[in-house]
Amino acid sequence: MAALKIKKGASRKSAYDLRDPHAEVIERHTLAVVVDNEAGVLARVIGLFSGRGYNIESLTVAEVDHTGHRSRITIVTTGTPQVIEQIKAQLGRIVPVHEVHDLTVEGAAVERELALFKVAGSGERRVEALRLADIFRANVVDSTLESFVFEITGSPEKIDAFADLMRPLGLAELARTGVAALARGAE
Amino acid sequence: MTRQMTGAKMVVQALKDQGVDTVFGYPGGAVLPIYDEIFQQNDIRHILVRHEQGAVHAAEGYARSTGKPGVVLVTSGPAATNAVTGLTDALMDSIPIVVLTGQVPTFMIGTDGFQEADTVGITRPCTKHNWLVKDTNKLSEVIHQAFHVATTGRPGPTLVDIPKDVQFATGDYTPPAKSRTDHYRPQLKGDVAAITQLVELMEAAERPIFYTGGGVINSGPQASLLLRELVEATGFPITSTLMGLGAYPASGDKWLGMLGMHGLYEANMAMHDCDLMINIGARFDDRITGRLDSFSPESKKAHIDIDASSINKVIHVDIPIIGDVAHVLEDLLRIWKSRGRKVNKDGLKGWWEQIGKWKAVNCLNYTNSDTIIKPQYALERLEELTRGMDRYVTTEVGQHQMWAAQFLGFDEPNRWMTSGGLGTMGYGLPASNGVQIAHPDALVINVAGDASFMMNMQEISTAVQFRLPVKQFILNNERLGMVRQWQQLLHGERYSQSWTESLPDFPKLAEAMGCKGRTVKDPAELDDAIREMIEYDGPFLLEVLVEKHENCFPMIPSGEPHNKMLLGDAQATDAIGDDGAVLV
Incomplete structure (x- = not known):
């Protein structure tokens, strides 16, 4: 029989843009999910991931449109292309979910995360921590004679790198917000 | 003009406005106000069951046999947890039911009150959607939304949890026409380009098969009529899942019987050897597919389903069509007719000859007895x-x-x-x-x-x-x-x-x-x-x-493909390997 001549992505309503499900590589995707800000909506999303055995690397949620009662959930997840497609389709079935965007495949996106670092120490280690924080453009938001709290914003990789540097310099505690992400461009 | 009434009265009014004639239920402390309203009217018949699970299954039977949503009314706590099996059953089989549960009053929620359970929490994964209503003014709209969600798109169970104080309080009644349902509007029409691709494959296919499921029945009587027209017009063989039986008549001459683990030999062999599989409203369930890596290895596969998450979930398909069965079949027939009603006649002739050989195996044959009932x-x-x-x-x-x-x-x-x-x-x-x-x-x-x-x-x-x-x-x-x-x-x-x-x-x-x-x-x-x-x-x-030790055949053993069927006890010894043994 003749090979299929289906144009990928021929229509927004078609499912042709589904990716090759046979590939077994694990991919990391950032999903933006716009939901009604109603009781239990986060539980529905998290329950979907735990119930069907999907991974959550990070998850952030907050109301973004007070008058429209909309919240935006940003989820970083990993899986094979087939699993990623399933996650998006399953998210789309949840009644209070309005939009599901895969920022990883829908063009360029910016990802940012905020983190607070408590670094305790004195002498040369304290000076070195402050110097590195300056290089990473971290702000000092609390200071004692034996400690700093740094505030740093950036990609998850940048925060990982800063954590690696702070660890030998007396990293006492670390709090991260998880990723917030937006597509680049005017739309 | 708004109408003021108590929450309990609102429940009965909303059911009437939804055209409900029957409610299956069981009273209890947290739904007494609603039962008081049921007592004072004659439009809705209440069927008193003996266990809440029975209420939900009865509502499923009502829904499945009428196409209308089934309605259940039960109290809080143990009644709601007893309903969970029925809700899960309806979710798995896409049966539209609306379950109304009582709840302890809003000011007691979270205090471990008598007959309190976190009903929306417990039923969140086993409903299509559920609601806890804390404001009487919102109650009627939520009930109308529950009917809308249960019956629209891929049908399923919904649940509305109603605290007792919300039933007693007075609020504004919102009629169905004024209830917001616009957000949930699943896509009904299939992609025409994809349907045309499917028609092209149907025109050329030598060994096509329709593989239909419960989605045809859920789509309504029109879908079954269109399916029958399509099958008769093309002359393609048709098989169905357990859930889809009756969409195409069992007395029809294109009927191969049910497929799957205990399906008919001819149906499973045709699924395995086909070159074009047209899945209409079925979901490649594991009872159907058997071993995935040898499932119908030589076929192009098309899949018509209203639920996008059913597509490419376990089996990769070549032509995915998201839409309602009746809408898609209507377009499919129209496009196929407009292109000249072509099929591969020579191919089909040979295909039916092959199917005839499989049918001759007479797979449902069994040894009867005149002393014991088989x-x-x-x-x-x-x-x-x-x-x-x-x-x-x-x-x-x-x-x-x-x-x-x-x-x-x-x-x-x-x-x-x-x-x-x-x-x-x-x-x-x-x-x-x-x-x-x-x-x-x-x-x-x-x-x-x-x-x-x-x-x-x-x-x-x-x-x-x-x-x-x-x-x-x-x-x-x-x-x-x-x-x-x-x-x-x-x-x-x-x-x-x-x-x-x-x-x-x-x-x-x-x-x-x-x-x-x-x-x-x-x-x-x-x-x-x-x-x-x-x-x-x-x-x-x-x-x-009946005979105590009769086994059910044919059978595809766990972990085996469609063409490795067991037809009787003689073949069954050691038929299931270690890999298959872990499957259910």
Whole structure:
């Protein structure tokens, strides 16, 4: 029989843009999910991931449109292309979910995360921590004679790198917000 | 103009405005205000069940046999948790039901009050959507939304949890037309480019097959009519899942019978060897596909489904079409006709010849006996003696269910109610009650096994109270037949806990509850017993003592593909490998 001549992505309503499900590589995707800000909506999303055995690397949620009662959930997840497609389709079935965007495949996106670092120490280690924080453009938001709290914003990789540097310099505690992400461009 | 009323009155008004004529339920502390309103009206009939699980299955039977949503009203706590199995069953089989539960008053939520349970939390994964209503002003709109969500797109169960103070308080009633439902609007029309691609494949295919499922029936009667037109016009063979039986008539000459683990040889072989598989409203369930990596290896596959998450979930398809079956089939027929109604006649001729050879295997053949009733024989006689009647069949779960699917023929949709996805023992009896409520003059038969029947046998009492002439056709082998079969094939004939030592005297049990009963064990008396069951004006329990060790064939053993079917006991020894043994 003749090979299929289906144009990928021929229509927004078609499912042709589904990716090759046979590939077994694990991919990391950032999903933006716009939901009604109603009781239990986060539980529905998290329950979907735990119930069907999907991974959550990070998850952030907050109301973004007070008058429209909309919240935006940003989820970083990993899986094979087939699993990623399933996650998006399953998210789309949840009644209070309005939009599901895969920022990883829908063009360029910016990802940012905020983190607070408590670094305790004195002498040369304290000076070195402050110097590195300056290089990473971290702000000092609390200071004692034996400690700093740094505030740093950036990609998850940048925060990982800063954590690696702070660890030998007396990293006492670390709090991260998880990723917030937006597509680049005017739309 | 807004109408003010109490929350309890709102519930009854909303049900009336939704066209509800029947509610299956059970009262309790947290729904007393609503039951007080039920008492003071005559438009909605309340069917008092004996257990909340029975209420949900009855509503499923009502829904499945009418196409309308089934409605359940139960109280808080244990009532809500008892409803969970039925909700999960309806979710798996895409049955539209709306369950209303009472809840402790809003100011007590979270205090571990008497009969308090986190109902929306517990039922979140087993409903399509659920709501806890804390404001009487929002109650009626939420109930209308619950009906909308349950019946739109891929149908399913919804639940509305109503605290008792919300029932007592007064608020504004919102009629259905003014309720916001615009957000949930699943796509109905399929992508025309994709449908055209499918038509192109259909024109060239040498070995095509339609593989249909419950989605055809859920789409409504028009979908079944369009399917029949499509099958007759193209001359392609058609098979169906357990859930889809009746969409295409079993008496039709293109019918190959059910496919799957206990499906017919010709249906499974045709699925394995086809070059074009057209999945219409089925979901490549594991009972259907068998071993995934050798599932229909040489075919192009098209999949029509209203639920995008069903597509490419387990089987990669070449042509995905998201849409409602009736809408897509209408477009498919129109496009196929406009292109000249072409099919590959030579290819089809050879394909039907091959199918004829498979049919000649006569896979449902069994060795009959004149001293003991074979379960297959019992169902053959039931089919013969009820053919042409206005008949509805429900089943429990197990061997009898598979034999019923193999030996009973359904020529119309909505005539066959069975628990497919969840496999809920105890489904059939309450479901038969629900079907009989919806079709008071029809012949409603629950094909049951002795073990499944006992899981919800209290519902006989419901049938007696409401004078429902349901027929319980129990194939009693004193075993958990399907468990016993798997233990024989897979666990060295060690029959762990798969028989019951103290079964009741079923006819006496029936009589104790006000139902007529009879036992038959002589094949020569079977016809007479079935006739008595059919003709009796009231609920009737017929216990058929059958061969105890009969196995259900054909069977695709776990972990094997479609073309490795077992046709009888002689082939069954060591048929399941270690890989297959871990599968269910």
